Amino acid sequence: MKRWLLLLLAALLAAPAWAQTVLVDDRGRRVELAAPPQRIVSLLPSLTETVCALQACARLVGTDRFSNWPDSVLALPKLGGLEDTQIERIVSLKPDLVLAAGSSRAIDRLEALGLRVVALEPKSLQDTQRVIGKVALALGDAAAGAALWQRLSTRIDAAAARVPAAVRGKKVYFEVASAPYAAGEVSFIGETLARLGMGNAVPAALGPFPKLNPEYVVRVQPDIVMAAATALAEMPSRPGWDGLRALREHRACGFATERWEVLIRPGPRLAEAADILAECLVGLGAKAR
Amino acid sequence: MNDSTRALAAVAATLLLAAAALAVFGLAAGSEGLSFAWGRDWDLVAAIRAPRTVGALFTGALLGLAGAIAQGLFRNPLADPYLLGSAAGAGLGVVLVLAAGGLFGRLIGLANADLLLRFGLVGAAFAGALAGVTLTLLLARGTAQPMVLLLSGVVVGILLSAVSETVMLIAPEALRGKQIFLLGSTAFLGWNSVAVLAGALLVTLPLSLRFARALDALVLGEASARSLGLELPRVRLLLVVLMALATGTAVAQAGLVAFVGLVAPHIVRRLVVVTHGPLLALSALAGAVLLLASDVAARSVIAPQELPVGVLTAVFGGLYLMVLLRRRGRW
Numbered sequence: 001m002k003r004w005l006l007l008l009l010a011a012l013l014a015a016p017a018w019a020q021t022v023l024v025d026d027r028g029r030r031v032e033l034a035a036p037p038q039r040i041v042s043l044l045p046s047l048t049e050t051v052c053a054l055q056a057c058a059r060l061v062g063t064d065r066f067s068n069w070p071d072s073v074l075a076l077p078k079l080g081g082l083e084d085t086q087i088e089r090i091v092s093l094k095p096d097l098v099l100a101a102g103s104s105r106a107i108d109r110l111e112a113l114g115l116r117v118v119a120l121e122p123k124s125l126q127d128t129q130r131v132i133g134k135v136a137l138a139l140g141d142a143a144a145g146a147a148l149w150q151r152l153s154t155r156i157d158a159a160a161a162r163v164p165a166a167v168r169g170k171k172v173y174f175e176v177a178s179a180p181y182a183a184g185e186v187s188f189i190g191e192t193l194a195r196l197g198m199g200n201a202v203p204a205a206l207g208p209f210p211k212l213n214p215e216y217v218v219r220v221q222p223d224i225v226m227a228a229a230t231a232l233a234e235m236p237s238r239p240g241w242d243g244l245r246a247l248r249e250h251r252a253c254g255f256a257t258e259r260w261e262v263l264i265r266p267g268p269r270l271a272e273a274a275d276i277l278a279e280c281l282v283g284l285g286a287k288a289r
Numbered sequence: 290m291n292d293s294t295r296a297l298a299a300v301a302a303t304l305l306l307a308a309a310a311l312a313v314f315g316l317a318a319g320s321e322g323l324s325f326a327w328g329r330d331w332d333l334v335a336a337i338r339a340p341r342t343v344g345a346l347f348t349g350a351l352l353g354l355a356g357a358i359a360q361g362l363f364r365n366p367l368a369d370p371y372l373l374g375s376a377a378g379a380g381l382g383v384v385l386v387l388a389a390g391g392l393f394g395r396l397i398g399l400a401n402a403d404l405l406l407r408f409g410l411v412g413a414a415f416a417g418a419l420a421g422v423t424l425t426l427l428l429a430r431g432t433a434q435p436m437v438l439l440l441s442g443v444v445v446g447i448l449l450s451a452v453s454e455t456v457m458l459i460a461p462e463a464l465r466g467k468q469i470f471l472l473g474s475t476a477f478l479g480w481n482s483v484a485v486l487a488g489a490l491l492v493t494l495p496l497s498l499r500f501a502r503a504l505d506a507l508v509l510g511e512a513s514a515r516s517l518g519l520e521l522p523r524v525r526l527l528l529v530v531l532m533a534l535a536t537g538t539a540v541a542q543a544g545l546v547a548f549v550g551l552v553a554p555h556i557v558r559r560l561v562v563v564t565h566g567p568l569l570a571l572s573a574l575a576g577a578v579l580l581l582a583s584d585v586a587a588r589s590v591i592a593p594q595e596l597p598v599g600v601l602t603a604v605f606g607g608l609y610l611m612v613l614l615r616r617r618g619r620w
Binding site for chain 1: 319340480
């Protein structure tokens with residue numbers, strides 16, 4: 001009897017660290033992983049990008065409709081969006097891990113069908129760091145997460161160093177959608193701008209992505225306007241917006257779709273986003289001189 | 290002046306006064322709450338608040354008018370551009386034009402649309418509104434059965450909205466950020482929009498007033514109307530076209546603002562018993578008041594942030610209908 005117990009103990013001790021991998025997702029749910037997942041479905045572009053940035057792209061077997069980076073994920077089955085997730089197809093792919101946004105309506109259904117779901121909701125820069133850490137942990141290489149974040153952080157600092165003194169601290173109005181919705185100080189975009197040393201036309205009190213009275217923007221007179229290229233092109237013809245000095249004096253950057261997607265996804269391409277923003281600011285700084 | 294004309298004059302005066310008072314608030318409600326320092330803020334008032342205020346009045350008037358026409362034409366107090374499929378049709382028209390613009394590589398922004406394009410959008414919305422009502426009428430086989438008509442309208446509305454949603458899914462590029470617009474928004478109404486809205490109002494209001502008598506006759510039933518010498522098919526077609534034009538213009542400029550067309554005629558009927566002549570005019574006025582009130586509230590409640598104006602019209606309109614239901618126990 002004692003020998004059996006000893007053997008059992010030995011077996012437990014010898015088992016790989018894997019057996020103990022437990023992570024708490026953003027719903028506060030404990031998720032246990034018996035082995036590193038090999039068939040992963042990701043239902044959020046930033047989570048897809050995180051998996052790939054952690055060198056586990058080959059383990060993805062399907063993504064949501066909007067995941068389009070890196071190119072290799074374009075060939076994977078597309079499983080719908082937040083509202084119309086294709087439950088049956090996901091189940092038929094037999095994933096051993098589903099990564100989803102906390103707001104995804106599919107989570108309960110997928111769990112009821114016996115799938116392991118980790119819900120993660122990257123909203124701020126801090127969230128992004130945490131999400132990268134959790135995904136790395138789930139993939140079985142927690143250290144890779146910390147290393148990736150370190151690389152991102154260093155690259156963002158390098159981008160910040162390139163921002164010309166002439167534009168540093170200027171108020172940026174960053175429009176995410178034309179209602180108009182803006183990226184405020186407390187959004188991850190606002191936080192990235194802050195790390196680049198920039199101010200924001202939308203203070204923290206208004207929340208991350210407030211729907212603004214268009215008059216507000218004209219009244220605030222931001223020093224710099226940033227938006228998707230198409231939105232920027234239509235701005236001067238909005239009622240009263242021809243009075244925006246930043247537009248009249250071309251202190252504005254419009255971003256084409258591909259670059260725009262980098263900017264509006266809180267994932268591992270944040271450093272690239274910082275580079276894009278810095279490039280815009282360097283251009284504006286050269287003009288200011 | 291007899292009693293009924295006096296009551297009529299009182300209601301008209303009250304609504305006009307309300308519109309005027311709200312217009313003052315409309316010029317004052319900015320991103321910093323109410324401010325009457327119009328001299329200091331002149332640029333903002335002239336370029337943003339004034340056209341937005343006038344635009345909300347005109348949009349509301351068109352919707353109120355369309356609602357009154359619909360309710361008279363179909364002898365159904367629940368009829369409105371939304372329940373007859375015409376608003377959904379207008380929305381689909383707008384979505385298709387925007388998506389086509391995107392496909393041709395030229396992205397059409399609703400705010401930057403020049404006058405010509407605005408008329409293009411209005412045309413598409415008008416055609417869509419007309420198609421929506423026509424579908425509803427075909428499905429219901431005429432207006433004889435009110436319940437069937439309403440059900441058909443709801444079905445057509447759902448169907449056309451579903452087509453819009455699908456188009457938006459297929460061409461998300463062209464429509465990015467426009468979903469909000471389709472929920473109803475007065476935020477970007479400029480002088481261009483006001484010109485288009487005014488044009489539509491100038492056409493639809495006087496013309497529909499000319500057919501007020503026909504609507505009165507229709508109240509007595511189709512047989513009586515015919516015996517009074519009305520050419521029913523022609524009259525009906527013209528009124529449907531007028532309703533579609535009013536709805537289409539409003540939707541093309543301000544998106545799908547809910548409830549105004551349904552509630553405006555009810556407010557008028559609750560205040561005064563009238564024939565269709567004054568009913569049409571007063572419904573337009575009531576619609577204008579309702580939408581401007583919602584717009585001012587949308588701008589002010591959480592300034593400098595905004596609430597979607599369509600949500601507020603639904604709240605105001607819905608509350609009013611609930612009160613009406615409780616008081617009268619019927620529609």
